[in-house]
Amino acid sequence: MDKKQTAVILEIIATMYQNKFKVDNKQLLLDLWFDTLKEYDFEAISENLKAYYKQNKFPPSVADLLHVTEKRDRALPTIEQTNQLLLGYEQAKQDKADPQQVAAALKEMRKTLGIERG
Incomplete structure (x- = not known):
């Protein structure tokens, strides 16, 4: 995932959780999230975010988005x-x-x- 894609993830979170996701230093937040997410696939993290916001009323942490991926990997086989x-x-x-x-x-x-x- 590149920095632009990380910014898209943060924009989605800010949009979905308008009054609950407030950031004082946007550049620092972007840098920190990018440092964590850079080795992950944008599509996978996006899907995890969708799954997360369908079930949670509070904004996710980075770990929340990674955790959903791990859960999906443990799904029962067809x-x-x-x-x-x-x-x-x-x-x-x-x-x-x-x-x-x-x-x-x-x-x-x-x-x-x-x-x-x-």
Whole structure:
């Protein structure tokens, strides 16, 4: 996110929370918010802000906007996503190494590292 996009986020907050979001030093606020948000995607933060102001009557802090992203990332997967995960697990089971190959590889690693099995 760039500084202009950060300013847009602050403008939206100021508009949505007209009497509750008062700032004495706008440049300092912009600098601080930008420093925190610069590594985040503008669209994601905008969506978080929309979700936030639909449920909260007080202005958000920067952390509030980041927290919504984390919540969304923990959402339950769709049926299709679940099926894809299960197929991946099944494929992983089939791709497991033979126990004898694993034992031989571990023996070789112990030998290379000078570890004696006792």
